[in-house]
Amino acid sequence: MAKVEEKTPIIQEIKENLDGAKSVVLVDYLGLTVEQDTNLRRAIREAGVIYKVYKNTMVNLAIEGTEFADLAKDLEGPTAVAISKEDATAPARVIAKFAKTANKLELKSGIVDGTYYDAEGIKVIATIPSKEELLSKFLGSIQSPITNFARVINQVAEQKSAEA
Numbered sequence: 001m002a003k004v005e006e007k008t009p010i011i012q013e014i015k016e017n018l019d020g021a022k023s024v025v026l027v028d029y030l031g032l033t034v035e036q037d038t039n040l041r042r043a044i045r046e047a048g049v050i051y052k053v054y055k056n057t058m059v060n061l062a063i064e065g066t067e068f069a070d071l072a073k074d075l076e077g078p079t080a081v082a083i084s085k086e087d088a089t090a091p092a093r094v095i096a097k098f099a100k101t102a103n104k105l106e107l108k109s110g111i112v113d114g115t116y117y118d119a120e121g122i123k124v125i126a127t128i129p130s131k132e133e134l135l136s137k138f139l140g141s142i143q144s145p146i147t148n149f150a151r152v153i154n155q156v157a158e159q160k161s162a163e164a
Contacts, residue, residue, distance in 0.1 A: 007058060007061070010055075014058060014081075017050050017081075018066065018083060020085050022086065023084050023088045023110060023112040023113065024071065025082040025091040025092050025122060026071055026074050026075070026080070026081060026107075026108040026109050027079065027080040027095055027105065027106065027107060028078060028105070028106040028107075029053070029105060030077065030078045030104065031104030032102055032104055032105060040095070040105070043094050043097075043098055044091070044094055044095070047084075047093075048084065048085075048086050048087065048090065049083065049094060050081075050082070051083075051091075052080065052081055053081075054079075056076065059071075060075055067114050071109060071110070071116070074109040088113050089112070089128045089129075090130065091110070092112070092122045092123075093127075095126070096122075096123060096126030096127075106119070107119050112125055
């Protein structure tokens, strides 16, 4: 793949995947078994995340001059790229969860909503629940006082009817 014409489609594919991405996470996958890699790819696909292995030089050329350019310093060794266009925390969350069972898998760095995070920062991002989880917790906390108030009013009404 020495010719520029052969590299252009791959660089274009990377750029298309990055277009509109909310987050990009770089992963060191060296040492994963085939079974672990298959399970990781399945979990990532279910989360709606794009997960690809590209040559570092191709990724470097694709991110040059974009908001993802800060990732260039971490493009060393075997690197996979996880991209999400929907949930900004999904790549970090899914990979960090999987890394608990596959200790060879490591988060290198990432860009989430335009901000660069090193490996430690991405691990913190991975602890943030998904948008759906946060909304359900929020709705539950709003609903709880109303439910308790209704229960008290009902008890008062039952007590009054018992007295009458």
